[in-house]
Amino acid sequence: MSLQDELTAAQRCLDDLARAVGRLEERVGTGLEIRRVRSDTEHLKESLSLLRAAAPRPPAEPRVEMVTIPEQPYDTGLWTDVDDEGLGARDRHAP
Template sequence: MSLHDELTATQRCLDDLARSVSRLEERIGTGLEIRRVRSDTEHLKESLSLLRAATPQEAPEPRVEMVTIPDQPYDSGLWTAASDMDDEGLGAKDRHAP
């Protein structure tokens, strides 16, 4: 999950919390405890807003270009063009491995 997605999910959770606190306030009334919870909720929302503003914007992920590889066999001339070419890991044709 990207940072932007995390911040957005956190914002949604805080919005849900604010709605829940409002419903509680309707049922309980406006006592000291519910005012503290509402105040804490508002502080969290402000803090998240400040965090979002301080967070650098993410650069979009680079697009990966798909390369199609043909099913036809490669030209065998690619592998036998140079007579003095060493075989990978085997050495030259006219020499023997120790």
């Protein structure tokens, strides 16, 4: 699992915790203990947010630049020093 995946999983767990604390608060009331738990949950969310901001980003994929190939024929001057493949040299005859 990548670092970003781990941070996302931790964020999901904290969101679940916040919902559970909300349900507990409905059942227990707003006493000192539940306020502490809610406060701790909020601190964890803030800490994870800071950790996510400080985490190194994965390296970006290198950009692939598209090269267009022209439809016009190539300049024959590019091949003046090579033999035609399979045909031999220009000044010689095939056997």
